[in-house]
Amino acid sequence: METASVSLMWFRKGLRIHDNPALEYASKGSKFLYPIFVIDPHYMEPDPRASSPGSIRAGLNRIRFLLESLVDLDLSLKKLGSRLLVLKGEPSEVLIQRLKEWDIKKLCFEFDAEPYYQALDIKVKNYASAAGIEVFSAVSHTLFNPSDIIQKNGGKPPLSYQSFLKLAGEPTWASSTLSIASSLLPPVGDVRINEFSEVPTIKELGYGDYEQEESTPFKGGESEALKRLRESINNKEWVANFEKPKGDPSAYIKPATTVLSPYLKFGCLSSRYFYQCIQDVYKNVKKHTSPPVSLVEQLLWRDFYYTVAFGTPYFDQMKGNRICKQIPWNDDEELLATWREARTGFPWIDAIMVQLRKWGWVHHLARHCVACFLTRGDLFVHWEKGRDIFQRLLIDSDWAVNNGNWLWLSCSSFFYQYNRIYSPTSFGKKYDPNGNYIRNFLPVLKDMPKEYIYEPWTAPLSIQTQAKCIIGRDYPKPVVCHGSASKECKRRLAEAYALNRQMNGQVSEEDLRNLRRKLEDDKDQESKSRRQRQKTD
DNA sequence: TTCTCGTTGTAAAG
DNA sequence: CTTTACAACGAGAA
Incomplete structure (x- = not known):
């Protein structure tokens, strides 16, 4: 377009120079190019009520990672004769205001399939088309x-x-050859505003108190x-x-x-x-x-x-999600808290949760272990609860991938063999018989002999004393008995699957309530008859 | 309708 | 170290 001489490159994800079709298109034939990133306070501002340092939506590790990525992007842009303009506010409002103020003719950004961005893009595109601004949105993520x-x-x-x-x-x-090498970019035009600045620091965002805390070893950018x-x-x-x-x-x-x-x-x-x-x-x-x-x-x-x-509409929830099995998960906040706070009493599980909290990253099989344990393996807590915590803490948390994996691991979709349960004790042992991983992330267990480190509650008291770790005092007792808990989970899943099959996927909330009641009754019946048997034995 | 196969289970047996 | 029983699901293909 001949008239498109002033362009705006809107960075959201795609924080890179290499293989960035939107950036390339934005700079082509432009006299001025405004590269911007909008900080949404909702995503970045500290939330004192959150379950870990960070904002209402993101843990501090991911916020830090994002800021590092922005600093790096700014440096790269500067090498190409440009710079990153960091703005603050509700993204669509801020953007539309800038389109007007800078008299933008061409708006470029990377296509994003997430519902959040889809909704955002509709607002912005509506404005742009009404204002006669060319919109270029590239699929490159x-x-x-x-x-x-x-x-x-x-x-x-x-x-x-x-x-x-x-x-x-x-x-x-x-x-075909992707555009990797970068050439000089058009200059940034006259910005005429003062509410933007350099990329803020963690401290400037209000996280000064946490600067000394152990953080992820992975640097963004x-x-x-x-x-x-x-x-x-x-x-x-x-x-x-x-x-x-x-x-x-x-x-x-x-x-x-x-x-x-x-x-x-x-x-x-x-x-x-x-x-x-x-x-x-x-x-x-x-x-x-x-x-x-x-x-x-x-x-x-x-x-x-x-x-x-x-x-898939409602992909990130159970209710209304066409591909998600309706399962009567429990809503036990205390069980959830033991998992989140790494005090389930299973060292393998707790060590993973500590690494997750400190690093914002754990190996994918470790993710499997803790996700299975929380949902269909042991605690039978709703996968959405675990998903929320992963979404918050992981530096790589990705909406589609994270939700997909939780659907998978909880046997709600994609994967249905609920008999296959990761053992919270023996799975880790296969890889790390000495328990070095546990010793590192749970130092309280560092002197526990390897024979007991995956099941410290089975260690004789003398050993516990010697290891300076008394179970029930220095480290918790297991929150459930894995043998019976996993058996109970399997039973519930079998019943829930039968219900889903019977209702042809159209399980109502009432159906779920009824099933929940039935499962409780069966459980009472079971324990009653067990007591009976013990009496007669 | 029936059949195959599925990224990543466990524990026991050979 | 490899095989098998366990108990058994759904998507997609035939």
């Missing part, structure tokens, strides 16, 4: 456009990974992302032989996976560039692992969840 896949499948998202792969095929850009990518890719052998289920969840000094997920979440790393880098390695080695456990397949899983999430 994921490998595929979720709409394309859903369309190919007759309007419904595929519900199994295999059918997703068939529909997806090779990405259209697989063998595109530079860091590309450095990490190089490190992973340079080890061709490792890339070629990667098998996700064989990774060690207890490895924390050198994690078993790439830890590129937080960079993908914020778009510091382009998933498409990552994909091409892995393919390059595959071309140069004799053989490599194949689906669905290979490294490149991990990226496709992310797209799978994005696709289903985009095509």
Whole structure:
């Protein structure tokens, strides 16, 4: 467009220079280019009532990661003769105001499939089209456009990974050259405002009190992302032989996976560039692992969840969610709190929850263990509760992927073999028989002999005394007996599944209430008859 | 309608 | 170290 000489690049995710079609389009033929990021106070401001340091929605680790990513983006833009303008306020209001004030002719941003951004984009697009502003929104966060896949499948998202792969095929850009190297950007025009500033610090946002606290070892930003990518890719052998289920969840000094997920979440790393880098390695080695456990397949899983999430109303809740089994989860706040605060009494579970809180990242198998334990494995707490805590604490928490995984792990969708339960004691033992991971994240157990470290409540009192850790005083007793709790969970799931089948997926709230009552009655009956048996024995 | 198969279970047995 | 019983689900294909 000839008249589009003043452009605005709206950064949300996609915090990178490389493979950024929206940025590229924004700078093409523009006299001035305004690159902006809008800080939504709702996302960033401290919330004193939150269950961990951070805002109402995000833990401090992720806020810090985002700020680091913004600082890095600003530096990169400066090298290209531009800079990042950081604004504050409700994003659509702030944006529309700037479109007017700067007389923008071309608005560019990366397409985002999340409901939050979909709603936001409608507001902004409505204004833009009324004002005659050209809007360019590029699909570059994921490998595929979720709409394309859903369309190919007759309007419904595929519900199994295999059918997703068939529909997806090779990405259209697989063998084309992505724009990685960057050229100089048009200058920022006259900004004429003073309410924006440099990227704020954690302290400026009001988190001064937490500066000394242990925080995530992973630093945000595109530079860091590309450095990490190089490190992973340079080890061709490792890339070629990667098998996700064989990774060690207890490895924390050198994690078993790439830890590129937080960079993908914020778009510091382009998933498409990552994909091409892995393919390059595959071309140069004799053989490599194949689906669905290979490294490149991990990226496709992310797209799978994005696709289903985009095509499923109420994807992030049980009620009204077409693909989610209706299950009478309990609402036990105390059980939830023991899990959240790492005091379930199962060291493997608690250590993972400590790492999650401190680092904002844990290995995916560790996520499986604690998610299973909270929901269908032991505590039978609603998956939405666990999802909320993950969403808050993870630096890589991604709406589609996080919700998808909780649906999976709780046997609410995608995966239904509820008999397969991760043992909170023996699963970790397989990888880390000495319990080094537990000793590191739960120092109170650091002197517990390895024979007892996964089940410290079974240690004789003399051993507990020697280890300076009395169970029930220094470290909690287990909150449930895994054997009986998991058995009870299986029974409830069997009943809930039967109800869902019987009602053909149309389970009402009353049906669920009735089932909950029935399960309680059965439980009372069971314990009564057990007492009876004990009496007669 | 029936069949196959599913990214990542456990414990016991061979 | 590998195989098997456990108990059994749903999506998608045939």
